[in-house]
Amino acid sequence: MIKQVVLVCLILSTACFNIFLATIIFVTTSFATTNNHPLENIVFSQDPASLQRGAMIYYDVCRICHSMKYIRYKTLQEIGLSNKQIDTLRGDKPENSTPEKTTSDHMLSTLYGQVPPDLSLMAKARKHGPQYIYTLLTSYTENEGKYENPVFPGIKMPDAMNIAVAINESSKEEIKNQAKDVTEFLLWASDPRASIRKKIGLYVIIYFSILSILLYFVMKRVWSRLDNVES
Numbered sequence: 001m002i003k004q005v006v007l008v009c010l011i012l013s014t015a016c017f018n019i020f021l022a023t024i025i026f027v028t029t030s031f032a033t034t035n036n037h038p039l040e041n042i043v044f045s046q047d048p049a050s051l052q053r054g055a056m057i058y059y060d061v062c063r064i065c066h067s068m069k070y071i072r073y074k075t076l077q078e079i080g081l082s083n084k085q086i087d088t089l090r091g092d093k094p095e096n097s098t099p100e101k102t103t104s105d106h107m108l109s110t111l112y113g114q115v116p117p118d119l120s121l122m123a124k125a126r127k128h129g130p131q132y133i134y135t136l137l138t139s140y141t142e143n144e145g146k147y148e149n150p151v152f153p154g155i156k157m158p159d160a161m162n163i164a165v166a167i168n169e170s171s172k173e174e175i176k177n178q179a180k181d182v183t184e185f186l187l188w189a190s191d192p193r194a195s196i197r198k199k200i201g202l203y204v205i206i207y208f209s210i211l212s213i214l215l216y217f218v219m220k221r222v223w224s225r226l227d228n229v230e231s
């Protein structure tokens with residue numbers, strides 16, 4: 001009888017642990033509409049090629065107005081950029097420097113009434129950050145010569161990716177891919193250690209699964225000896 005109870009407890013605890021992990025994975029990867037903005041349900045893969053393209057788009061486009069003060073150039077090695085590529089991006093700035101915006105704060109506040117925020121932690125700072133950023137970048141439209149963002153009405157940021165003036169559907173798709181790449185990059189930048197943590201998490205799941213199986217056999221052995229003693 002005790003044997004069965006222990007067996008059931010062991011199976012139940014393993015099942016509960018796995019349900020717990022599955023719930024965490026589901027909650028952290030699910031997304032929804034938030035902040036009254038209908039967000040695009042895009043899934044982000046953190047694929048290295050996409051991260052590298054995204055870094056370049058940040059560097060060429062977003063950096064005109066946005067700094068990334070928590071990302072050092074040399075950290076870009078982690079997404080697969082070579083030292084040579086990083087040195088080219090860094091230019092004559094010191095080894096430990098971080099990307100600074102190329103327009104002065106004074107000019108930006110004159111043009112937009114405020115200094116645009118730093119982008120290092122933006123993907124974490126907004127609810128459903130990556131979907132928020134992607135939607136923001138891709139929702140600009142042109143209406144009788146006026147550019148607006150119907151999903152984020154009143155936003156002071158101009159149409160940085162020029163999606164409102166895309167000449168046809170295929171160039172619009174191309175811009176959407178670029179918006180996804182730069183968002184992938186901002187998602188990585190907001191937590192550069194995330195992929196290492198996920199890998200460790202996977203090893204922990206495998207470790208616990210093997211441990212559960214081994215414990216099951218150990219328990220069977222121990223109880224079989226006790227059964228023999230009883231009889």
Ligand code: HEC
Pocket residue numbers: 057058061062063064065066112114115116117119122126133136137154155156157158160161182
């Ligand atoms: C020409 C200047 C300019 C460029 C280029 C630019 N931005 Fe912005 N951005 C702004 C300004 C101004 C704001 C502040 C908008 C506001 O609060 O109304 C802003 C705000 C933002 C925000 C925060 C929105 C919020 O919820 O507060 C995000 C995210 C953002 N930009 C992403 C980007 C990305 C990604 C790029 C590159 C693809 C980019 N921006 C390029 C000017 C710019």
